[in-house]
Amino acid sequence: MSVVQFLKSKSFFKQIAIAIIGLLVFVFILKYWLGVSTNHDQKIQVPDLQKMSLADVENKLKEINLDYKVIDSVSFNPNYPKKSVIEQTPEAGGFVKEKRKIYLTLNPSKYRDVSIPDLNGRTKRQAISELRSTGFIIGSDFTYVNDIGKDVVRGLRYKGKILNPQDKLPLNSIIDLVLGDGKGN
Structure with missing residues (x-):
């Protein structure tokens, strides 16, 4: 059997059809699994944490099943309480999924x-x-x-x-x- 005859045969078209159906089933199963495992359509609004102490931040974020990480402190700002949040990422009002981290920048306790x-x-x-x-x-x-x-x-x-x-x-x-x-x- 030559290559041209094989490409025109029923068995070749059956194999192509099985491969396409298998690929489509795999894509739909993968899409469903990703939607379930990544909590698709779930969103929690990020609260405004500015001027809050770390203890208050921890309590507030535990209530809504979020976590935090302190990444930096900046130059002392006398308009904010000592060791309070100056900046946060993502910003207040943004949406995240549960157990995500909010990155915080703190006000030092005094000028350097x-x-x-x-x-x-x-x-x-x-x-x-x-x-x-x-x-x-x-x-x-x-x-x-x-x-x-x-x-x-x-x-x-x-x-x-x-x-x-x-x-x-x-x-x-x-x-x-x-x-x-x-x-x-």
Whole structure:
């Protein structure tokens, strides 16, 4: 029997029909199984977790059969309570299936600590610029000491305490400058 005759025979067409029917049955069974095993058409609305503590988040998500994972913390935001949720993924109002994870970003408990730069001998303007760029706030009360240089930095203070270079303070701390008065020898 030649190839052309085999392609025209009844047995070839039967085999093709069986293969097509088998493939269709397999696709329908697979579609049904996937619908059942993946909870198709089930959806839970994600609650708004912003400004909630982790204990409150855990309780709220357990009620609706969801889970969470803390993925990050960002710079301290004073508008949010300490260690509360700042961001969440998926966002509030979105839909997920049961036992899915909600990824959370938390507010740290305080500003991060930053090292004090060595500003001794710098001008007032240079010191203010560098301190602001580092993330500190400059106090309005300047202390002047007897020194030959006018408005030259001779020290830094935080709440009356003298600061040394490389000391660490929280970001946004208010630092007062100790400056020369220009009347010294």
